[in-house]
Amino acid sequence: MLRVVKRQEPLKGGTPLIVVGALALSLGISMLLLAAQGKPAPRGLFLLWDGAFAHVHSLEDTVLKAIPLYLCSLGVAVAFRMQVWNIGAEGQFALGAIGATWAALHFPDLPAPLLLPLMFACAGVAGGVWALVPALLRLRLRVNEIISTLMLNYIGILLLDYLVYGPWKDPTSFGFPLTREFSPAAQIGRMIGRIHWGILLCAAVGLALAVFLKRTRTGFEIMAGGAGARAARYAHMPYGFLVGLVMVLCGVASGWAGSLEVSATLGRLQPSIMAGYGYTAIVVAWLARLRITHIAFYAFLLAGFRVGVENLQLELQVPHAFGGIMEGLILLSVLAGQFFQNYRFRRAEG
Amino acid sequence: MLELALPILAATVQSGTPILYATLGEMLTERSGVLNLGVEGMMIIGALAAFVVTGATGSPWLGFLAAGAAGALLGALHALACLVFQGNQVVSGLALTIFGVGLADFLGTPFIGTTVPGFDKLSVPLLSALPVFGDIFFRQDALVYVSYVMPLVFWLTMRRTSLGLAVDAAGEHPAAASAAGLDPVALRWFGVVGGGFLVGLGGAYLSLAYTHLWTSGMTAGRGWIAVALVIFAFWRPGRAVFGAYLFGGIMAFQLRLQAMGADLPSSLLLMLPYGLTVFVLAASSARGGGVGAPRGLGVNIEPQE
Numbered sequence: 001m002l003r004v005v006k007r008q009e010p011l012k013g014g015t016p017l018i019v020v021g022a023l024a025l026s027l028g029i030s031m032l033l034l035a036a037q038g039k040p041a042p043r044g045l046f047l048l049w050d051g052a053f054a055h056v057h058s059l060e061d062t063v064l065k066a067i068p069l070y071l072c073s074l075g076v077a078v079a080f081r082m083q084v085w086n087i088g089a090e091g092q093f094a095l096g097a098i099g100a101t102w103a104a105l106h107f108p109d110l111p112a113p114l115l116l117p118l119m120f121a122c123a124g125v126a127g128g129v130w131a132l133v134p135a136l137l138r139l140r141l142r143v144n145e146i147i148s149t150l151m152l153n154y155i156g157i158l159l160l161d162y163l164v165y166g167p168w169k170d171p172t173s174f175g176f177p178l179t180r181e182f183s184p185a186a187q188i189g190r191m192i193g194r195i196h197w198g199i200l201l202c203a204a205v206g207l208a209l210a211v212f213l214k215r216t217r218t219g220f221e222i223m224a225g226g227a228g229a230r231a232a233r234y235a236h237m238p239y240g241f242l243v244g245l246v247m248v249l250c251g252v253a254s255g256w257a258g259s260l261e262v263s264a265t266l267g268r269l270q271p272s273i274m275a276g277y278g279y280t281a282i283v284v285a286w287l288a289r290l291r292i293t294h295i296a297f298y299a300f301l302l303a304g305f306r307v308g309v310e311n312l313q314l315e316l317q318v319p320h321a322f323g324g325i326m327e328g329l330i331l332l333s334v335l336a337g338q339f340f341q342n343y344r345f346r347r348a349e350g
Numbered sequence: 351m352l353e354l355a356l357p358i359l360a361a362t363v364q365s366g367t368p369i370l371y372a373t374l375g376e377m378l379t380e381r382s383g384v385l386n387l388g389v390e391g392m393m394i395i396g397a398l399a400a401f402v403v404t405g406a407t408g409s410p411w412l413g414f415l416a417a418g419a420a421g422a423l424l425g426a427l428h429a430l431a432c433l434v435f436q437g438n439q440v441v442s443g444l445a446l447t448i449f450g451v452g453l454a455d456f457l458g459t460p461f462i463g464t465t466v467p468g469f470d471k472l473s474v475p476l477l478s479a480l481p482v483f484g485d486i487f488f489r490q491d492a493l494v495y496v497s498y499v500m501p502l503v504f505w506l507t508m509r510r511t512s513l514g515l516a517v518d519a520a521g522e523h524p525a526a527a528s529a530a531g532l533d534p535v536a537l538r539w540f541g542v543v544g545g546g547f548l549v550g551l552g553g554a555y556l557s558l559a560y561t562h563l564w565t566s567g568m569t570a571g572r573g574w575i576a577v578a579l580v581i582f583a584f585w586r587p588g589r590a591v592f593g594a595y596l597f598g599g600i601m602a603f604q605l606r607l608q609a610m611g612a613d614l615p616s617s618l619l620l621m622l623p624y625g626l627t628v629f630v631l632a633a634s635s636a637r638g639g640g641v642g643a644p645r646g647l648g649v650n651i652e653p654q655e
Contacts, residue, residue, distance in 0.1 A: 324452020
């Protein structure tokens with residue numbers, strides 16, 4: 001029999017080992033699933049790598065997907081830090097895209113220096129409000145934020161559907177659910193290769209957030225706030241304000257992600273922008289152990305898996321859902337692996 | 351008026367049934383002290399297992415059991431992550447949903463567009479002749495009749511058997527349960543795996559009775575509604591019945607409005623159940639203030655030296 005023994009000290013330098021082990025385990029299981037469907041697993045693994053990281057073109061695709069994922073993950077990580085289980089990044093992303101689209105469609109004649117900031121302001125407000133509602137419901141009426149943020153995801157996506165199938169539908173789209181293409185002023189251009197200027201926004205938001213959390217009193221309180229409402233009250237922290245703040249931060253960041261998707265990637269609003277970045281962001285945030293500075297790397301990695309799965313889809317006709325399997329497995333195995341940080345198994349005597 | 355209301359009320363019971371199974375399953379899990387947010391994933395895996403096994407064997411009852419087994423298996427994964435590896439229950443449940451939805455979609459692709467012989471309507475002799483009641487409750491399929499008995503069995507088990515009391519003890523105060531000679535970790539395994547079984551059965555209802563086909567994403571958030579209903583029901587089976595039929599009602603009503611060609615976009619109608627979930631939670635916690643939540647809910651049991 002095996003017995004669980006608590007380590008005297010948390011395992012030093014074990015984190016990379018755990019992450020590598022978890023990735024290997026989940027990739028292994030995923031490839032077994034491929035093999036079970038009669039697909040060549042080694043080739044699958046190669047295609048995953050090749051499609052995501054092996055060429056300039058694939059790296060560009062990966063970075064393009066990493067941008068919205070990074071913004072959503074930042075927000076999720078900050079909220080999870082406070083033990084605020086906001087899983088609403090997906091809906092906040094949708095509202096951000098809606099907000100930006102509203103501005104782009106209503107003021108098509110504004111010049112870019114006015115229109116782009118207006119779009120981001122609208123996206124931030126829409127995403128932020130979408131996140132503030134569950135925060136207020138939790139603080140005032142004790143409504144569980146896991147449920148309310150998730151329900152608002154469904155509602156946000158349906159709202160987006162309603163708009164592109166209804167009032168905002170492009171009359172010349174032959175019935176397809178999409179809006180008019182934005183005016184050139186509403187579209188963010190490219191910086192290097194196919195990478196758009198949004199990557200600078202990511203850098204700015206990430207930097208600002210890291211400085212805010214490390215260098216300000218409120219930031220410190222957020223980092224310490226995970227101990228819960230009662231502990232916060234003893235420490236004279238404005239717990240309710242902090243909960244609202246982390247939610248709104250996540251809403252704004254996710255909203256900007258949505259706004260980048262419509263403004264830089266597609267140049268219009270259509271249902272296909274809802275690719276589940278808000279849920280993948282949870283995986284990214286947890287892999288980064290909720291550390292802001294580690295998120296960029298994991299956002300890049302998980303974005304790579306998404307691009308790689310698209311390659312699998314193309315070459316081996318693997319269903320798109322394969323990506324969800326991989327992400328779920330990675331999260332589960334990392335979660336289980338973190339056990340070894342604090343515990344180990346020992347063979348029981350007798 | 352009655353002619354119009356009766357079909358909607360009968361459809362209410364039908365739409366509420368899968369939610370009822372799933373709510374009771376999550377309730378069992380939570381009463382043992384474990385929060386499992388993987389309901390949506392377990393439910394859809396159950397729906398797929400039911401569909402595939404029924405198609406292969408021709409027996410919907412085998413499919414029904416297979417759905418339970420598949421749900422229990424995913425539940426065991428959650429139990430492994432949280433009870434053995436001390437993982438965060440919220441995150442593990444989310445991972446389970448992401449994994450389950452992906453897996454069902456992946457494995458189910460070849461079955462899209464096919465149908466299986468599922469459960470058909472089966473009038474209960476005598477009872478179905480009752481005015482109004484007979485039409486609503488006793489001209490349903492076999493799985494609905496099973497679901498009438500389940501809340502009662504659940505209640506009796508939790509209240510009147512030592513197993514039920516022990517499960518509650520593991521959820522309320524695992525240390526005290528342990529001091530009383532019980533094994534709270536084993537009881538939580540029972541809660542998570544048994545709960546997963548019931549959730550899987552709820553999934554089976556969707557692919558064998560509610561429809562006889564497989565479509566990806568067919569749970570459409572019902573698993574999450576079940577998680578919300580456990581809170582709404584204050585962790586008690588009686589109120590779960592009420593909650594499940596409330597949501598069944600709104601879904602039936604919304605479908606009927608669409609079928610009648612109401613002049614409302616379908617995406618707005620589809621928002622109804624999700625909006626109602628938030629509203630119902632707000633209303634019930636304003637009244638009850640979270641009464642009935644097992645005190646050990648969501649807190650892992652640290653391994654003892």
